[in-house]
Every structure is written in C-alpha cells, then in structure tokens.
Amino acid sequence: xxxxxxxxxxxxxxxxxxxxxxxxxxxxxxxxxxxxxxxxxxxxxxxxxxxxxxxxxxxxxxxxxxxxxxxxxxxxxxxxxxxxxxxxxxxxxxxxxxxxxxxxxxxxxxxxxxxxxxxxxxxxxxxxxxxxxxxxxxxxxxxxxxxxxxxxxxxxxxxxxxxxxxxxxxxxxxxxxxxxxxxxxxxxxxxxxxxxxxxxxxxx
Amino acid sequence: xxxxxxxxxxxxxxxxxxxxxxxxxxxxxxxxxxxxxxxxxxxxxxxxxxxxxxxxxxxxxxxxxxxxxxxxxxxxxxxxxxxxxxxxxxxxxxxxxxxxxxxxxxxxxxxxxxxxxxxxxxxxxxxxxxxxxxxxxxxxxxxxxxxxxxxxxxxxxxxxxxxxxxxxxxxxxxxxxxxxxxxxxxxxxxxxxxxxxxxxxxxxxxxxxxxxxxxxxxxxxxxxxxxxxxxxxxxxxxxxxxxxxxxxxxxxxxxxxxxxxxxxxxxxxxxxxxxxxxxxxxxxxxxxxxxxxxxxxxxxxxxxxxxxxxxxxxxxxxxxxxxxxxxxxxxxxxxxxxxxxxxxxxxxxxxxxxx
Numbered sequence: 001x002x003x004x005x006x007x008x009x010x011x012x013x014x015x016x017x018x019x020x021x022x023x024x025x026x027x028x029x030x031x032x033x034x035x036x037x038x039x040x041x042x043x044x045x046x047x048x049x050x051x052x053x054x055x056x057x058x059x060x061x062x063x064x065x066x067x068x069x070x071x072x073x074x075x076x077x078x079x080x081x082x083x084x085x086x087x088x089x090x091x092x093x094x095x096x097x098x099x100x101x102x103x104x105x106x107x108x109x110x111x112x113x114x115x116x117x118x119x120x121x122x123x124x125x126x127x128x129x130x131x132x133x134x135x136x137x138x139x140x141x142x143x144x145x146x147x148x149x150x151x152x153x154x155x156x157x158x159x160x161x162x163x164x165x166x167x168x169x170x171x172x173x174x175x176x177x178x179x180x181x182x183x184x185x186x187x188x189x190x191x192x193x194x195x196x197x198x199x200x201x202x203x204x
Numbered sequence: 205x206x207x208x209x210x211x212x213x214x215x216x217x218x219x220x221x222x223x224x225x226x227x228x229x230x231x232x233x234x235x236x237x238x239x240x241x242x243x244x245x246x247x248x249x250x251x252x253x254x255x256x257x258x259x260x261x262x263x264x265x266x267x268x269x270x271x272x273x274x275x276x277x278x279x280x281x282x283x284x285x286x287x288x289x290x291x292x293x294x295x296x297x298x299x300x301x302x303x304x305x306x307x308x309x310x311x312x313x314x315x316x317x318x319x320x321x322x323x324x325x326x327x328x329x330x331x332x333x334x335x336x337x338x339x340x341x342x343x344x345x346x347x348x349x350x351x352x353x354x355x356x357x358x359x360x361x362x363x364x365x366x367x368x369x370x371x372x373x374x375x376x377x378x379x380x381x382x383x384x385x386x387x388x389x390x391x392x393x394x395x396x397x398x399x400x401x402x403x404x405x406x407x408x409x410x411x412x413x414x415x416x417x418x419x420x421x422x423x424x425x426x427x428x429x430x431x432x433x434x435x436x437x438x439x440x441x442x443x444x445x446x447x448x449x450x451x452x453x454x455x456x457x458x459x460x461x462x463x464x465x466x467x468x469x470x471x472x473x474x475x476x477x478x479x480x481x482x483x484x485x486x487x488x489x490x491x492x493x494x495x496x497x498x499x500x501x502x503x504x505x506x507x508x509x510x511x512x513x514x515x516x517x518x519x520x521x522x523x524x525x526x527x528x529x530x531x532x533x534x535x536x537x538x539x540x541x542x543x544x545x546x547x548x549x550x551x552x553x554x555x556x557x558x559x
Contacts, residue, residue, distance in 0.1 A: 001218065028346060032293065035339070055328035059372075063335025067342065067365055071358070074346050132324045134385060179525070 003047060010043035027073045035066045049126070052134040228320050232309050240461040241271040243505060250509040278457075281450035286349060289447065293347035298448065298455035301340030305462035308333040312469055313388045315479045315493040326387040327375055330470065331368075334425060337463065338364040341427075341434060341444050344456070348447035356443025359520065360427060360434035366527035367424040373535035374418045377542040378405060378474050381551075391478030401484050404477035410542055415475040417531060419507070422467040424527070427460065428508060430515040431523060464508060465501070472500035 017036040024030040038061045045054035127136035141149050194202040211224035245260065245268060252259025260267035285291055311326040313319040323329055338361050345357015379385055382393035398407040405411040424431040435443035445456055472478055478500075479493030518526070546552060 026290075028290075029293070032343070051323070051325050052328070055325050055332050058332035059328065059335055063332065063338070063368065064365060067338055067361055070342060070346075071361060074342075074354075074358075134325060177521070 006043070007047055010040045010047070014040040014044070027076070028070065031066060031070045031073050034069070035062055038062045038066065050133065052137055225320075229310075232320060233306055236306065236309055236462055236465065237458070239465055240458055241275070242268075243461055243465055244271045244274075246505065247509045247512070250506065251513045254510070254513040275454060278450055278454040283451055284447075284449045286447050288349035290347040290349070293343050294447075295452065297340050297344035297347060298452040298459070300343065301337065301459035302455040302462075304333055304337050304340065305459035305466070308463075308466055311387055312466070313391060313473065313478065314497055316388070318479075318494065319388060322386065322388060325385045327379060327385045327390070330387075331372065331375065334463075335364075335368055337425075340456070340459065344448065345444040348444070350447055352442075353444050353446045356434045356446070360444065363427075363431065363433065363523060363527075364425060366524060367421050367531070370417070370527065370531035370535040371421045371425065373532075373539050374414050374421065375474075376539050377411065377414050377535075380539075380543055380546055381405065381408075381411065383552075387473055387478075391473055391480065394477045395480055396484035403480040403482055403484050404475060406475040410545060411475065414535070414538060415471075417535060418475065419471060421531065422471060423508070423511060424523070426464045426467055428464060429512040430518045432517065433520055433523060465505070468501045468504035468508060469497070471504050472497065476500050476504075 014037055017033045017040060020033040021030050021037065024033060038057060042054040042057045042062075045051070045057060127133055131139070196202045207228070208221060208224040211227075212220035214220060215223055248270075249259040249267075251257075260270035263269045263273045285294060308330055310321045311319065311323050311329050313322075341360040341364075342357045345353045345355075345360070348354070378390065381397075382390040384390060384393065394404050396403060397405065406415045423429075427434050433443075435445060445453060448456060476482075479497040481488035481491065481496050
C-alpha cells in the first residue's frame with residue numbers, strides 16, 4: 001500500500017516535472033524542475049530496491065551536474081523576446097523531429113516484448129544471501145563487466161581531456177601567483193636599509 | 205518488544221508504523237533544534253572568552269535565553285519579499301536549506317541501535333543530502349535579484365562542489381577500512397581497531413591525516429570561518445542572505461547551525477569512534493554510549509568555534525587552490541595508498557564477493 005502510493009507520488013511528480021522543464025519560460029526554472037525530476041527518479045530506484053543507484057543519482061546528477069547547469073544558465077544574459085522571435089520560423093522543423101521521435105517511441109512501446117531482442121548477458125537475479133546491494137554491484141562490476149566498465153571510464157577520461165584541451169589557453173599578460181615563491185621569500189631577500197644623503201636619492 | 209512493534213500492536217500495521225516514526229522524528233528534530241539554540245549561545249560565549257569579552261549575559265541566567273529571545277524577535281518581524289525577486293524560488297530556498305539540515309539526521313547513530321533509519325547506504329545518504337544543501341544557497345542567491353546575493357550564491361556553489369570531491373575520497377578511505385557504508389557498522393569497526401586498545405580511526409596513522417582533512421573540508425562545506433566567503437561581511441555584506449528577513453532568515457540561520465552540529469556529530473562517527481569510549485577498556489563502557497557521543501560532539505563544536513575565533517578568512521582564489529590543487533590530489537593519492545596497504549595486509553580477503 002505504502003509502496004504503491006509512493007510509486008504514484010514519485011511517478012506523477014516526475015512526469016509533471018518533466019513537462020514543466022520544457023514549458024517553463026525561465027531557463028533557471030527549467031533546471032530546477034529538472035532537479036525535481038532527478039530526485040523523483042532516485043525515489044523510483046529506491047522502490048526497485050536499488051538504493052545504491054538512487055544515492056549515486058542524487059550525488060552525481062543533483063549534487064554535481066545540475067549545479068553546473070544552474071551555474072551556466074544563471075550566468076546567461078537571456079533576452080526572452082529574442083528567443084521567442086524565431087519560434088514560429090523553426091516550428092515546422094521542430095514538429096518534424098518530434099514527430100519522428102514520437103513514431104519511434106510508439107513503435108518500440110507497442111512492438112517490444114520483454115526478453116526478445118539483443119541479449120548481451122543473461123540477466124542477473126538479485127544479490128546473493130549475505131551481500132548488500134552495494135557489495136553485489138561492486139563484485140559484479142569489477143569482475144564480470146570489467147571490460148565495459150573500464151571502457152566507459154576511458155571514454156570519460158578522453159572527453160575530460162578534450163574539454164580541458166579546448167578551453168585551456170595561456171593568456172598573455174596574466175600574472176599568475178606562485179605560492180612556492182611567495183612562501184620562500186624571507187626578509188633578508190626583500191628588505192634592505194639604505195641611507196639617503198642630503199639631496200640625494202637611494203640607489204635601489 | 206521494540207518501540208515500533210508496540211505501536212504496530214496498538215494501532216495496526218500502517219498507522220502504527222507511521223505514528224511510531226513520527227514520534228521518533230520529533231524525538232530527533234526537537235532536541236536538534238534545542239541543541240542549535242544552545243550551540244549558538246556556546247559559540248558566542250567561546251568567541252567572547254577568546255576575545256576577553258563577556259558575551260551574552262543579560263537574558264536569563266548566564267544569558268542562556270539570549271538565543272530564544274533572538275529567535276522570538278526574528279519570528280515577530282515582517283517578512284519582506286523584494287519586488288524584483290522570483291517569489292516562489294525566493295521562499296522555497298530557506299525551506300530547502302532548513303529541511304535538508306534536519307533530514308540528514310535520520311541516519312545518525314546516537315548509540316548502539318539508536319538510529320531512526322539504519323540504511324546500508326547511510327554514508328552515501330549523508331553525502332547525497334549534503335550535496336543537495338548547495339541548492340538552498342544558490343537558489344536564494346539567484347532569486348533575490350541582487351548583485352551581492354548572486355555573487356554569494358555563486359561563490360558558495362563553487363566552494364561546496366569543489367570540497368565535496370575531496371570529501372568523497374576521504375569517505376572512501378574510511379569505508380574501505382570499515383568495509384561498509386552503514387554508519388553503525390563504521391562505528392563498530394573502530395572498536396579496538398588500533399593496537400587492540402584504542403577506539404577510533406583517528407589513532408590509525410594512515411587515517412589521521414584524513415581526519416584532519418575531513419575536519420577542514422567540513423569547515424568549507426558548512427561555510428564556517430575561515431571559509432565563510434559566501435557571506436563575507438566585508439565584501440558581500442552578507443552574501444546570499446542580504447534580502448532575507450524574519451522567518452526566512454531564521455530558517456537559513458537554523459539550517460546552517462543544524463548542519464554544523466551534524467558535522468560535529470559526523471566527525472566522531474567516522475574518526476573518533478562514535479558512541480564508543482576512546483579506550484577499549486571495560487569500566488569505560490559503564491558510561492552510556494550516548495554520553496560519550498555527546499561529549500565528542502561538544503568537543504568538536506568547541507574546535508569549530510575555536511577555529512572561528514582565531515583564524516582569519518581565506519581569500520577566494522586560495523580557497524579554490526586548497527580544494528583543487530592540495531586536497532584533491534592528496535586525498536586521491538591517499539585512497540590508493542590506503543587501498544594498497546589494505547590489499548597488502550589481506551584486509552579484503554573476508555569481504556563478501558571477494559575473489
């Protein structure tokens with residue numbers, strides 16, 4: 001009873017949140033609704049008994065990815081009038097693309113039967129006795145699915161290096177702070193006592 | 205019979221469970237709120253003592269009621285919502301801050317078995333909730349439609365996200381020793397873990413630097429001095445709190461101190477042996493675990509106040525440098541070091557699912 005209530009609560013909130021992401025006029029509100037979606041998806045994971053995935057979803061997507069989204073969107077200087085001006089011109093293209101996606105989704109949803117199609121591995125039953133969900137995922141991920149796991153790790157590394165290479169540049173005239181040099185400074189190296197004669201300056 | 209069991213017997217399965225949990229939630233939330241009020245008082249008294257002042261001493265005996273007087277003043281004031289503000293988000297932000305600061309207490313074990321939700325992913329839950337805490341601040345900063353608040357919100361978001369990364373690595377090295385994410389298991393794994401007599405990860409030479417780093421990270425996560433840049437009075441007047449008044453400001457303030465108290469409870473749980481006495485010696489167990497826990501919490505709170513009274517505020521770029529260029533590589537290296545040592549000594553051989 002509680003589980004059924006919780007499922008409908010999370011599912012309905014998720015759908016409403018998803019709808020509001022695309023209909024909100026303000027992009028910051030869109031990101032905030034997206035966060036509501038992530039959070040409710042985590043709730044659905046918990047109902048499925050995948051508490052580790054749920055926590056990871058909240059930590060990674062809500063705690064890190066969405067913060068960066070919000071960061072970027074908040075800094076944008078958006079002219080809402082200018083955004084709406086092109087809407088009518090791009091409407092046919094948008095309708096065509098969404099129509100294609102809708103057709104595909106309908107084809108898959110009506111024609112697909114569980115268990116048929118491409119099977120990479122036989123599905124695993126739940127965690128064995130005496131093992132928590134987290135330990136089970138770890139023991140499978142690092143043995144059975146090690147290749148897929150390490151490949152996805154390499155993919156992330158490659159994309160990270162790409163992002164750094166694209167944005168990292170040395171700016172000319174930028175005086176960077178060198179902490180080591182600052183810490184190593186001593187009074188002997190920087191201070192000096194000079195005696196200025198009458199009408200003369202001090203040689204520095 | 206358990207507490208929940210009694211309620212279930214009296215009121216039936218559904219309502220009994222609900223009632224039992226509601227009372228337990230109140231039994232945690234109410235002492236936390238009182239604890240916050242006393243913590244604010246203690247904070248002010250400790251700074252005052254360190255600066256050779258008297259501190260609050262007028263309202264009530266020894267000024268004990270000062271915080272309650274301040275709270276009453278705040279609640280009776282008018283709530284002002286700026287015209288340019290995004291009203292919904294503006295009002296939601298302090299509520300999120302406050303709720304998250306209370307919600308995170310659900311997994312904290314105060315004594316053996318004295319925990320509301322004994323989750324097996326307890327540590328991840330703490331991490332998840334504390335990583336969501338940034339939204340209260342960033343939302344308030346944006347919704348206030350003010351330059352000061354916006355800058356404060358941005359600073360805070362960057363600061364909390366940066367320090368969460370190294371915090372995660374520190375937690376990894378602790379949970380590798382405990383081989384569990386459950387906070388009660390983490391406490392129990394510290395029983396006599398060093399030389400068979402000392403209770404606490406902090407006495408372990410491999411985890412000692414992690415303990416110190418976790419303390420500094422906790423200061424940054426809770427926006428405490430020397431890392432209180434989001435609200436730096438001198439440059440941002442009060443950062444994200446500028447436009448807030450009365451109730452909404454009080455919620456931020458209470459949430460902030462509830463978070464600080466939680467960190468003061470989490471550090472003992474992870475590093476000082478939680479409810480266990482510092483020495484694994486039978487007579488010390490005569491004192492209830494709850495008392496040990498409170499004593500350790502109070503000690504950590506004193507250290508928090510001590511740091512605030514004595515250390516000057518960091519500059520923003522130095523804060524970022526410390527987070528990304530010092531703590532992140534160091535904690536990452538330490539995870540490898542700890543896991544290598546544990547592998548070498550055969551610590552993982554008995555883990556479920558080991559090959």
